[in-house]
Amino acid sequence: MTLWDTVKEFMADNADLIPADNMMDFISNDGGRTYNLCHFWSNFEIADLDFWRSDAYTRFFSHLDRKGGFYYERWGDAPVHSIAAALFLRKEQTHFFGDIGYRHAPLQLCPQGDAWARGRCSCDPKDSFDVAENSCLPKWLAL
Structure with a gap:
């Protein structure tokens, strides 16, 4: 089952x-x-x-x-x-922690915008899973 x-x-x-x-x-x-x-x-x-x-x-x-x-x-x-x-x-x-970088290979969440600009992340925001086509974040945000 x-x-x-x-x-x-x-x-x-x-x-x-x-x-x-x-x-x-x-x-x-x-x-x-x-x-x-x-x-x-x-x-x-x-x-x-x-x-x-x-x-x-x-x-x-x-x-x-x-x-x-x-x-x-x-x-x-x-x-x-x-x-x-x-x-x-x-x-x-529930809460989405969009300002905290996180990696679980092979995926990562890299803070976007101001959260990334504050300088504590070495990741590339373009490589963040939350902006990927198959991310579920847009579904959660739309609720």
């Missing part, structure tokens, strides 16, 4: 946990029928532990864990955390 099929199963059984003003449009281009693979880079993640300890996330994680995909399909932390954040949080409860 794929991750998204398991997520859809959870959503069908737990609609009461998913607020109407969530960020589904960040992780799906078709209202939740499919997963578009957009996710937050979890190697640089600052989170309120109350979210990870919440009833909604605990039930979500338990549902995924029971399906065995972490072991058999190697479901990773980035898509799982991102899907959970998109389902249970509103956009204003």
